[in-house]
Amino acid sequence: MMDKVVVLGIGNVLLADEGIGVLAVKVLEEFFEVPSEKVELVDGGVGSFQLLPYIEKAKRLLVIDAIAKGSPPGTLHKFTKDTLPKQILEKLSIHEVSFLDILTLAEMRGFSPEELVVLGLEPESLEMRYELSPSVKANFIPLIEAVVSQLKDWDIELVPKKDLRRWEELFFVDRP
Secondary structure (H helix, E strand, C coil): CCCCEEEECCCCEEEEEEEEHHHHHHHHHHEECCCCCCCCEEEEECCCHHHHHHHCCCCEEEEECCCCCCCCCCCCEEEECCCCCCCCCCCCCCCCCCHHHHHHHHCCCCCCCCCCEEEECCCCCCCCECCCHHHHCCHHHHHHHHHHHHHHCCCCCHHHHHHHHHHHCCCCCCCC
């Protein structure tokens, strides 16, 4: 196990709010100075077992994903290893296998992050489109701020290099 923090964004950007984890990692890369000797940002996409090496080397694992818990759309959710409900772990969007399956496999192989935090927003829409719904878009910056805050709790300072309020420019261009 390394001393690194792995920030793992998972989801499918083609399914609206389902892609927030992947979008969050891209925003972190683009808008912050991330100390690569301490933090590894991983676009986990929908990749099931390919994520195992990242999970196994993480001392601390921060997962970002859409979390459907039945709360109002856009609600910010935060769970730790101790507070994470099993049904949420099973729903985390790794598609062919659940995130719980991958974590369990890592544990069976003798690797488990000392700390696990899952941050996400309640999705409004999972339909096929490359754009976040209004409620999730409205709470995207608070999600990023929660990620930055969690990293700060782990003594990792992310230094902004661009105005975070301009994050949408990365993804959404006005179409003619």
